[in-house]
Amino acid sequence: MRKITIDPITRLEGHGKITIFLQEDGSLGNCYFQVPELRGFERFCVGRPVEELIRITPRICGVCPEAHHMASAKACDAVYQVDPPRAAKKLRELLYTAFFVGDHTLHFYALGGPDFVMGPDAAPAERNILGVIRKMGLDAGRKVIELRKRAQRTVALIGGKAIHPVTALPGGMAKPLTVAERDEIVNHTDYFVEFAKFTLGVLDAVVLKNPAYMDLIRSDTYTHRFYSMGTVDAQNRVNFYDGMVRVVDPEGQEYVKFAPQDYLEVLSERTEPWTYLKFPFLKKVGWKGFVDGKNSGIYRATPLSRLNAADGMATPLAQAEYERMYATLGGKPVHHTLAMHWARVIEIVYAAERAAELARDEEILSTHIRTSPTAAPREGVGCVEAPRGTLYHHYITDERGIVKAVNLIVGTTNNHASICMSIRKAAEGLIARGSEISDAVLNRIEMAFRAYDPCLACATHAAAGQAALEVRILDSEGHLIAARRRA
Amino acid sequence: MTKPKLALYWAASCGGCEVAVLDVEEKILDIAAHFDLVFWPCAMDFKYKDVEERPDGDIDLCLFNGAIRTTENAAMARLLRRKSKVLVAFGSCAADGCIPGLANLTTNEEIFRCVYESSPSTMEGGAWPQRRVSVPEGELEIPEFLPEVRTLRQTVPVDYVIPGCPPQAHQIVAVMTLVMEGKPLPATGAVLGAGEKTCCDECTRQRSEKRIKHFYRPWEVEAKPEECLLDQGIVCLGPATRSGCGALCVKANMPCRGCYGPPPNVADQGARMVSALASVIDSQDPAEIQWILDMIPDPTGTFYRFSVPSSMLHSRRMEGEEQHAEDHH
Amino acid sequence: MEGFEPRLVGFLCNWCAYSGADLAGVSRLKSAPNLRIVRSMCSGRVDAELILRAFQFGADGVLVAGCHPGDCHYQEGNYKTLRRVLLLKRVLRDFGVDERRLRLEWISAGEAEKFARISQEFTEEVRSLGPLPRTSFGAGLQAAKEELAV
Numbered sequence: 001m002r003k004i005t006i007d008p009i010t011r012l013e014g015h016g017k018i019t020i021f022l023q024e025d026g027s028l029g030n031c032y033f034q035v036p037e038l039r040g041f042e043r044f045c046v047g048r049p050v051e052e053l054i055r056i057t058p059r060i061c062g063v064c065p066e067a068h069h070m071a072s073a074k075a076c077d078a079v080y081q082v083d084p085p086r087a088a089k090k091l092r093e094l095l096y097t098a099f100f101v102g103d104h105t106l107h108f109y110a111l112g113g114p115d116f117v118m119g120p121d122a123a124p125a126e127r128n129i130l131g132v133i134r135k136m137g138l139d140a141g142r143k144v145i146e147l148r149k150r151a152q153r154t155v156a157l158i159g160g161k162a163i164h165p166v167t168a169l170p171g172g173m174a175k176p177l178t179v180a181e182r183d184e185i186v187n188h189t190d191y192f193v194e195f196a197k198f199t200l201g202v203l204d205a206v207v208l209k210n211p212a213y214m215d216l217i218r219s220d221t222y223t224h225r226f227y228s229m230g231t232v233d234a235q236n237r238v239n240f241y242d243g244m245v246r247v248v249d250p251e252g253q254e255y256v257k258f259a260p261q262d263y264l265e266v267l268s269e270r271t272e273p274w275t276y277l278k279f280p281f282l283k284k285v286g287w288k289g290f291v292d293g294k295n296s297g298i299y300r301a302t303p304l305s306r307l308n309a310a311d312g313m314a315t316p317l318a319q320a321e322y323e324r325m326y327a328t329l330g331g332k333p334v335h336h337t338l339a340m341h342w343a344r345v346i347e348i349v350y351a352a353e354r355a356a357e358l359a360r361d362e363e364i365l366s367t368h369i370r371t372s373p374t375a376a377p378r379e380g381v382g383c384v385e386a387p388r389g390t391l392y393h394h395y396i397t398d399e400r401g402i403v404k405a406v407n408l409i410v411g412t413t414n415n416h417a418s419i420c421m422s423i424r425k426a427a428e429g430l431i432a433r434g435s436e437i438s439d440a441v442l443n444r445i446e447m448a449f450r451a452y453d454p455c456l457a458c459a460t461h462a463a464a465g466q467a468a469l470e471v472r473i474l475d476s477e478g479h480l481i482a483a484r485r486r487a
Numbered sequence: 488m489t490k491p492k493l494a495l496y497w498a499a500s501c502g503g504c505e506v507a508v509l510d511v512e513e514k515i516l517d518i519a520a521h522f523d524l525v526f527w528p529c530a531m532d533f534k535y536k537d538v539e540e541r542p543d544g545d546i547d548l549c550l551f552n553g554a555i556r557t558t559e560n561a562a563m564a565r566l567l568r569r570k571s572k573v574l575v576a577f578g579s580c581a582a583d584g585c586i587p588g589l590a591n592l593t594t595n596e597e598i599f600r601c602v603y604e605s606s607p608s609t610m611e612g613g614a615w616p617q618r619r620v621s622v623p624e625g626e627l628e629i630p631e632f633l634p635e636v637r638t639l640r641q642t643v644p645v646d647y648v649i650p651g652c653p654p655q656a657h658q659i660v661a662v663m664t665l666v667m668e669g670k671p672l673p674a675t676g677a678v679l680g681a682g683e684k685t686c687c688d689e690c691t692r693q694r695s696e697k698r699i700k701h702f703y704r705p706w707e708v709e710a711k712p713e714e715c716l717l718d719q720g721i722v723c724l725g726p727a728t729r730s731g732c733g734a735l736c737v738k739a740n741m742p743c744r745g746c747y748g749p750p751p752n753v754a755d756q757g758a759r760m761v762s763a764l765a766s767v768i769d770s771q772d773p774a775e776i777q778w779i780l781d782m783i784p785d786p787t788g789t790f791y792r793f794s795v796p797s798s799m800l801h802s803r804r805m806e807g808e809e810q811h812a813e814d815h816h
Numbered sequence: 817m818e819g820f821e822p823r824l825v826g827f828l829c830n831w832c833a834y835s836g837a838d839l840a841g842v843s844r845l846k847s848a849p850n851l852r853i854v855r856s857m858c859s860g861r862v863d864a865e866l867i868l869r870a871f872q873f874g875a876d877g878v879l880v881a882g883c884h885p886g887d888c889h890y891q892e893g894n895y896k897t898l899r900r901v902l903l904l905k906r907v908l909r910d911f912g913v914d915e916r917r918l919r920l921e922w923i924s925a926g927e928a929e930k931f932a933r934i935s936q937e938f939t940e941e942v943r944s945l946g947p948l949p950r951t952s953f954g955a956g957l958q959a960a961k962e963e964l965a966v
Contacts, residue, residue, distance in 0.1 A: 001624045001625050003625055006534070007534060007535050007536075008528050008534065008535060009528075010528045010529075010530075010531060010532045010533070010534070011529070011530060011531070011532065012529075013502045013505075013529065014502065015497075015528075015559075019627055021624035021625055029624045030622070030623070030624045032622070032627055034627060034629055035629075036557070036559055036629045036630050037499065037556075037557065037559075038556075039499055039556060039586075039587045039590065040587070040590045040593070040598040040601075040602075042598075042601050042602055042606065043590070043593050043597055043598040043601040043602070044589040044590045044592060044593055044598070045589075046593070046601075047592070047785060047788060047910075048785055048788050049704060049784040049785050051704060051705060051706050052785070052788070052789070055741075055744060056586060056589075056792075058501075059501050059503070059585070059586035059587075059652070060501060061501050061502055061503075062500075062501040062502040062503020062504065062505070062506050062507075062653060063501075063502045063503070063505075063506055065501070065503065076706075080706075106506075106509070110509075110530055111529075111530070124531075124532035124533060125531075125532075127531075127532050128530050128531045128532065129530055130519050130524070133516075138516075141516070142513070145512050145513055145515070145516075146512075148509065148510075148512070149510075149512045152510055156735075159739070160735055160736055160738070160739025160740075160741060161735050161736065161739070162510065163503045163506055163507055163510070163653050164503060164652060164653070164746075166735075166736045166739055166741040167739050167740065167741060169705055169706045170706045171706060174705070174710070174739060174740040174741050175712070175739055175740040263608070264607055264608055267608055268608055268609070268610055269606070269608045269609045269610065270609070270610045270613055271603060271609065271610075271613035271614050271615070271616070272614065272616075273614040273615065273616055273617045273620045274616070274617075274620040274622065274627040274629065275616060275629065276616045276629065278602075278609060280608070287610075370709060372706075372707075373706055394607070400784060401704075401784075402784055402785070405605070405607075407606050407607050407608055409608060443532065455502075457500065457501050457502050561960075564960075565960055565963065565964065568960075568964060569964060592910060592911070634951075634952055635951060635952070642960060643960050643961075643964065644960075644961065644964070753865070754865060754869070755864070755865050755868055755869075757864075757907060758863070758864035758865040758867075758868050758904075758907075759863075759864070759865065761864040761900060761903045761904050761907060762863040762864045762865070762900055764899075764903065765864075765896050765897075765899035765900035765903055766896055766899075768899050770899075771885065771892075771895045771898075773898060773902075776898065776899050776902060777902060780899070780902055780903055780906070786903060786906050786907060786910075787906070787907045787910035787911065788910070790907070791907075798868075799865070799868040799869060799871070799872040800868060800871065800872070800911045800913070801951050802911075802951050803910075803911055803912040804911060804912040804913050804948065804949040804950075804951070805912055805949050806912060806913070806914050806945070806946070806949060807946070807949075
């Protein structure tokens, strides 16, 4: 069959390509999403002192290093069976929510946003942040730059560095905030909240009030019905830093709620030979192939999934917007992939409000921010919501706290199967028999993954490589009957 | 008048260097005004074929970050070298190998086995990814791992190096300003955007004569904020790391881990740290010395955290296996 | 390994080990020709980079020899050497290099026989280990340079 390759895919973090096979008559044969990169963290972290992983794992991703920093810190807390003081957890969460504001903002304006602001069919040279600034005006551009500056600055004040923070330790944080630093952060969080409102306005003006875009969002081409995963607090509201992991089925009913350390009872991962990235799925529902629905173990962990899995948001402006989104899109749960952009903006609002709360909490100035580990280290799981999905760090160490094994399920990895399906369905919907495959069509196919805000460096932390010839015999349900491998 | 052309590319990278470029804040608008941005997969929709179609040497400046891990990374390094007048190894991965370089302390075989067999969440009997796979519709390809991780300089000739994981924004601004103002650049091969001393030079802590009888892991003690960390027995790579970052980690009460790479005139960062520590350990008795050294849990992974590929040994040797081609030096 | 002649580098300190080697020569004692000698003023001058450089440039084994503890011409130099070599052996191990390829000895100016014996022993030990395994780093860059020169 004739082959068209989008290589590389662009306006995301990481490497990927999309291979489209066309039938003789020009209609779609099949469409594959391949991830060609990987590095090997799960292996080369072995032999390192476990506390060093808090500074090594952020290099899985320089766009969301804070997520790995926190998940790793929590895993180390668990390894040493130590509970950080409450003030340390607040410091961590303040860093984390500030980061979320900046990261989601980057995606909305620079990565996913240009498709809406410039239009999906705009020329490639226009479809980027520079085009957005030209169109929205320099003032708006400066607001975005200012927001990022303040978010990065907040992270750096607490974490030492904005990109690849360093201050989390097993049992707490390395340095407290001074009064001057706290005051500066309060000022920044006020800006976050104002900016979040501004972004809601942009979303409204550019997307929600545009009937063509709303049709696109509601279209079947960009819709699938999957399970949704997200972390929730004790009141089942979205929380990025800590809580129980909750999964709801495609109808919105709670399927399971589990503590992160039990993730192995809920999740399993499978491999395919044409991509380095693995495919997590819900173990007890089972892998039924690339299909959606209640009987398929494929789930999504995205901003939209988090909102689906929760009962609400913990801050007022975010809650109001949460209600508005579900009212507009026909109730919970929402399965329109492009609605992830909306959910992302709602999360910007929540993160901003939550950061403002934490910055004003008097305890944030506490100097009691370390609990000394005393127990012998063993094993631990740390979990946070990365912007792109639930992030699990699982470490096993020897009695000296030297790492023996690492297992990671990283944000975007959760969504690998659903991303493949979203891309395929978009290709199916957009490639008509006999029609030309224009750049605009290819871009609209790419839009199917951009909504997820993929982070493929994250996803492919782990490594593989030259492999043997493998023959697998699967039964009709996709279960492995026999496998033979030639080295 | 046509604007000079700028390209940014990432090989085996985390994306942090891309974000670092955005962290120049308002300066990004000046950069975008001065240059014609012709390739930047993170932020722009130009594809590989757009680069391939350009004449050789068409791109005036290419900032290349990321280590060379796969055949695709190496091919892109060669392509961008051909298409660019000035090629810069941007960031620690391209300069020294950085964190992905730690894979050189293990083997590709061990990595695959870890991910595809012993990972506790991975189904048994799964297929390992393959270079070429036949599917019903045709053939799919993914790149292969090179035998080891390499730096950009070990792959193609490079004009300049900007170190750091990531390079700090103020340093990026300094270099880009130099370029945009048309100021003459130093001789080829120079390190830009960094200092000419060690990280200790930028550290404001009080130093005393070092006599260390005990090493502590960062969670074992609460570091005193004014005293040198090494004086307190906390391993800090300041003495073996190039200046330029502003000693940010140390100011945040955490030890330096060496992300700006080796200091000037030092070829092997880890060896420098070995020598530095050996000088300050306070013991003359072999048994006691060994006991003190055993308090450093992972010397190689700590002293070479960012620079395994650029080190003199480059990567793990397999005693008893067949000879490869000679080391390059 | 058959037919394999180890290439060894020996860093000998001027005041003790080198003089001992010199005495061995003058005394017509048989020392292994495999050991290429480099004289430094003190074993403490032999920093870790120098040792690794020798391996990188083709040595299969490196000997560092200095004055006996307490006898260093510069007081403490040889203690630094001791600490350095102990730490470096750990690094070599992590890089998969057999740590027996790096050897530290105290040889005084009068110990000609000791020098000769050690040069022979070390040669045989490294002979049994085989050549230091090399990596394939060089090939890629050379090929790229050739391709780009076209």
